[in-house]
Amino acid sequence: GVRPAVGAAVVLVGFSSAVLTSAIGVLLLIELIGAMDLERDSELKVAIVGCFAVGLGGGLTPIAGPVPAIAMAKLAQAPYATGPYYLFNLLGPWVLPAILSMGVVAGWVFAKRASVPRRTAEDPLTLWNMLVLTGRTYLFIAGLVLLGEGVLPLAERVVLGVPPPVLYWANSVSAAIDGATLASIEINPLMTQEQLRHVLMGILIARGGLVTGNATNLVAAHKLKIPSKEWAKLGTPIAAFLMLFYFISLGAY
Numbered sequence: 001g002v003r004p005a006v007g008a009a010v011v012l013v014g015f016s017s018a019v020l021t022s023a024i025g026v027l028l029l030i031e032l033i034g035a036m037d038l039e040r041d042s043e044l045k046v047a048i049v050g051c052f053a054v055g056l057g058g059g060l061t062p063i064a065g066p067v068p069a070i071a072m073a074k075l076a077q078a079p080y081a082t083g084p085y086y087l088f089n090l091l092g093p094w095v096l097p098a099i100l101s102m103g104v105v106a107g108w109v110f111a112k113r114a115s116v117p118r119r120t121a122e123d124p125l126t127l128w129n130m131l132v133l134t135g136r137t138y139l140f141i142a143g144l145v146l147l148g149e150g151v152l153p154l155a156e157r158v159v160l161g162v163p164p165p166v167l168y169w170a171n172s173v174s175a176a177i178d179g180a181t182l183a184s185i186e187i188n189p190l191m192t193q194e195q196l197r198h199v200l201m202g203i204l205i206a207r208g209g210l211v212t213g214n215a216t217n218l219v220a221a222h223k224l225k226i227p228s229k230e231w232a233k234l235g236t237p238i239a240a241f242l243m244l245f246y247f248i249s250l251g252a253y
Contacts, residue, residue: 009036017054018058022064029047036111038114042113044224051220053098053099056098059095059200061085061088067204090196091200098205160188165250168199174207182199183199198250206243211226211235
């Protein structure tokens with residue numbers, strides 16, 4: 001049926017984003033949604049929930065996207081070991097269940113097949129455009145790493161003394177402000193792993209709330225023609241619920 005298919009697709013793109021990058025993950029999500037011929041309203045909601053899965057999975061490995069790439073670059077001189085699986089070990093116990101829950105929500109709450117087959121118009125966002133976007137993204141990452149080095153003294157004086165829960169909620173602004181910029185400013189090799197976990201989880205969750213929170217959100221909204229207001233109507237409550245749930249979960253760890 002369509003419900004398990006949609007649920008499995010969302011989980012698949014969430015997990016694959018950690019390996020294939022979040023940019024590939026969101027394109028895969030769009031193609032899978034288009035192949036399932038969902039009702040228009042269902043398609044929009046599944047796409048938004050799917051982008052949460054992509055954004056979360058895109059924080060688990062250094063190659064997945066700008067935020068983990070910047071995090072690993074900033075942690076190169078950390079006093080603890082940071083190998084290729086460091087972020088997965090740090091965040092995986094929280095991120096993996098969240099991706100699975102997004103699959104359940106997308107498949108069993110929002111998935112509904114269209115009664116009449118729908119045709120989707122071709123979009124000018126081509127593979128070449130995506131390659132150019134990827135190149136610009138990594139130039140952007142390099143610039144943010146340099147920015148982070150420039151504000152390192154400020155971060156050492158301010159961020160290192162901030163309790164993890166405060167860092168977590170402060171990063172809810174990543175729904176509107178680029179999470180990679182926040183990561184470049186806040187992450188410091190001297191911060192505790194608990195602080196780092198709270199910073200990254202706050203960024204990864206909150207950026208799904210608005211279409212402007214993540215580049216993958218913008219791609220999905222462009223391809224599927226999702227208005228910003230429609231995204232916020234569903235994305236903001238989901239982000240708020242996840243932020244509260246994981247605030248409690250992280251505090252109990």
